[in-house]
Amino acid sequence: MIRARGLTRHFTVKKETVEAVRGLDLRVEAGEVVALLGPNGAGKSTTLRMLTTLLPPTSGTAEVAGFDVITQQRGVRGRIGYIGQGNGAGHNQRGRDELVSQGRAYGLDRAAARARADELIGSLDLDAVADRVVSTLSGGQRRRLDVAMGLIHAPDLLFLDEPSTGLDPQNRASLQEHIRGLRARHGTTIVLTTHYLDEVDQLAERVIVIDHGRIIADDTPARLKAEHAGDRITLTFDHDADRAMAHAQGFLPQSDVRRTGTTVAIQADGGAQLVPKLLRSLDEAGVTVAAVEVARPTLDDVFLNLTGRSLREDVAAPALQESAA
Amino acid sequence: MSTTLASDTVTVFTRELRPVIRDPFSVIFSLVQPLFFLVLFAPLLPDEVGGQSALQWFIPGTIVMSCLFGAGATGANLLFEIQTGAHERMLVSPLRRPALILGRAFKEIVPMFAQTALILVVTIPFGFRLHPGAFLGLALLAVFCVGLGSLSYTLALASKNKEWLFWAIQQTLTFPLLLLAGMMLPLDGAPGWLRTLSLFDPLTYLVNAERALFSGEIFSATVAGGVVAAFATAALGLGVGMRAMRRAVA
Numbered sequence: 001m002i003r004a005r006g007l008t009r010h011f012t013v014k015k016e017t018v019e020a021v022r023g024l025d026l027r028v029e030a031g032e033v034v035a036l037l038g039p040n041g042a043g044k045s046t047t048l049r050m051l052t053t054l055l056p057p058t059s060g061t062a063e064v065a066g067f068d069v070i071t072q073q074r075g076v077r078g079r080i081g082y083i084g085q086g087n088g089a090g091h092n093q094r095g096r097d098e099l100v101s102q103g104r105a106y107g108l109d110r111a112a113a114r115a116r117a118d119e120l121i122g123s124l125d126l127d128a129v130a131d132r133v134v135s136t137l138s139g140g141q142r143r144r145l146d147v148a149m150g151l152i153h154a155p156d157l158l159f160l161d162e163p164s165t166g167l168d169p170q171n172r173a174s175l176q177e178h179i180r181g182l183r184a185r186h187g188t189t190i191v192l193t194t195h196y197l198d199e200v201d202q203l204a205e206r207v208i209v210i211d212h213g214r215i216i217a218d219d220t221p222a223r224l225k226a227e228h229a230g231d232r233i234t235l236t237f238d239h240d241a242d243r244a245m246a247h248a249q250g251f252l253p254q255s256d257v258r259r260t261g262t263t264v265a266i267q268a269d270g271g272a273q274l275v276p277k278l279l280r281s282l283d284e285a286g287v288t289v290a291a292v293e294v295a296r297p298t299l300d301d302v303f304l305n306l307t308g309r310s311l312r313e314d315v316a317a318p319a320l321q322e323s324a325a
Numbered sequence: 326m327s328t329t330l331a332s333d334t335v336t337v338f339t340r341e342l343r344p345v346i347r348d349p350f351s352v353i354f355s356l357v358q359p360l361f362f363l364v365l366f367a368p369l370l371p372d373e374v375g376g377q378s379a380l381q382w383f384i385p386g387t388i389v390m391s392c393l394f395g396a397g398a399t400g401a402n403l404l405f406e407i408q409t410g411a412h413e414r415m416l417v418s419p420l421r422r423p424a425l426i427l428g429r430a431f432k433e434i435v436p437m438f439a440q441t442a443l444i445l446v447v448t449i450p451f452g453f454r455l456h457p458g459a460f461l462g463l464a465l466l467a468v469f470c471v472g473l474g475s476l477s478y479t480l481a482l483a484s485k486n487k488e489w490l491f492w493a494i495q496q497t498l499t500f501p502l503l504l505l506a507g508m509m510l511p512l513d514g515a516p517g518w519l520r521t522l523s524l525f526d527p528l529t530y531l532v533n534a535e536r537a538l539f540s541g542e543i544f545s546a547t548v549a550g551g552v553v554a555a556f557a558t559a560a561l562g563l564g565v566g567m568r569a570m571r572r573a574v575a
Contacts, residue, residue, distance in 0.1 A: 055574050078419040086410015092344045103341040105418040107328045
């Protein structure tokens with residue numbers, strides 16, 4: 001469905017060249033659900049905009065849904081759906097009108113566009129608000145309308161750029177439910193960007209981690225976690241944290257052991273099996289453990305392990321101004 | 326069903342027009358502006374200007390002016406859609422780029438006609454005479470509106486995230502063009518430099534042609550000058566507009 005080779009995009013920000021995306025190679029097969037994960041400014045949205053013909057690549061090529069993104073833009077545009085970060089529906093328009101316009105833009109005749117609009121209004125639960133002006137809708141309602149706009153022509157390939165940013169947990173859950181349904185019912189190929197880790201866990205079968213414009217990991221969430229982050233064991237002590245730290249290092253020479261104040265954090269595989277032995281050994285050494293916690297790894301741990309930075313810190317790269325380089 | 330440039334243009338045109346049709350009050354409010362102008366300015370006019378009734382002289386200028394304000398500012402609508410994301414959504418669709426300008430520009434004709442109709446309805450009882458040439462005048466104004474609207478959209482595309490830039494340029498250009506064209510006061514008694522400057526204002530030719538057409542004159546050099554000015558504006562506007570839209574990146 002997607003074949004990209006050496007996809008590169010530079011921007012000029014205050015006379016300096018910023019390499020937003022650097023030589024990206026990507027293959028996505030039909031029916032896959034892929035999440036592009038990375039901090040702000042990593043190059044996720046720029047990649048998406050190149051794949052959707054919104055932005056010409058500085059160099060490299062990409063074929064999307066069988067068409068070249070540079071030489072066959074209309075071929076690509078007619079076959080993909082795109083739900084951007086903003087609102088697809090004009091704020092001074094009514095939702096239903098915009099859906100019909102959108103259908104006409106994709107070549108549906110008037111009757112077909114009306115019928116498809118009705119169908120999407122029903123399935124996205126927009127009946128009550130479809131005839132209201134878009135600017136009066138809530139954030140969640142607008143987002144559902146955006147999704148309906150992106151699906152008007154029932155595309156085989158759907159791009160979503162940070163689909164759930166700014167939504168409350170309930171609306172996020174219902175959006176994720178809808179995206180899963182698309183895949184299950186229609187076999188839609190889905191590519192989404194996000195910086196919500198739980199969203200990746202909820203939706204994606206494949207995670208592509210992007211940092212500084214490059215792919216640094218590409219695998220299933222489960223395998224990424226298994227490979228790039230062990231379980232996290234956190235031990236808390238009333239005293240003797242120093243001794244406990246030394247003891248744990250001796251007990252688990254292969255593992256990453258760190259102390260902050262009165263807690264000792266250990267990163268290790270098979271944490272649940274290790275903890276009983278570790279506790280017994282600490283007990284025998286005369287160190288009393290006050291509390292213990294074992295956590296499964298998260299994608300944030302994966303990111304931390306891969307880059308040495310946490311996704312949550314979100315050290316945003318300078319916002320890119322879109323002046324072509 | 327496959328689309329064509331014409332059907333894409335109709336799609337964009339219909340979409341632009343829809344909020345106006347859904348909410349006619351928004352148009353009615355925008356119509357009030359030239360009316361205030363008539364009510365507050367027309368009483369200051371002498372009985373006669375340039376050998377004809379002042380109203381006959383003044384109304385064509387007012388009609389061109391409301392077109393200048395309306396179509397000139399219409400880029401703000403696109404600017405807003407660039408900011409909210411609707412423009413990006415249309416760029417990702419298979420709509421042909423020229424249609425994104427053409428459909429919008431052609432829509433400008435509609436509010437212009439509505440405003441003109443209102444102005445005429447209000448002034449005819451006060452002695453304004455409607456010659457058949459006036460309809461040609463409207464057609465000419467429609468051509469000009471398409472060009473001016475297109476220029477305004479181009480300015481919006483160029484200013485992108487900088488709303489102040491759009492307004493700064495739009496306002497800076499509007500008033501000199503308006504005053505130099507002798508829309509409000511005749512330039513007959515103006516100093517030479519001002520009259521020379523006015524020769525470089527395409528609106529001068531358009532306003533003069535409109536005055537000629539509205540007073541029944543059709544085949545004259547004045548009218549021909551207006552025709553050239555209107556079509557040149559349309560060609561320039563659509564040319565740069567389509568070019569800017571083709572290059573538009575989101």
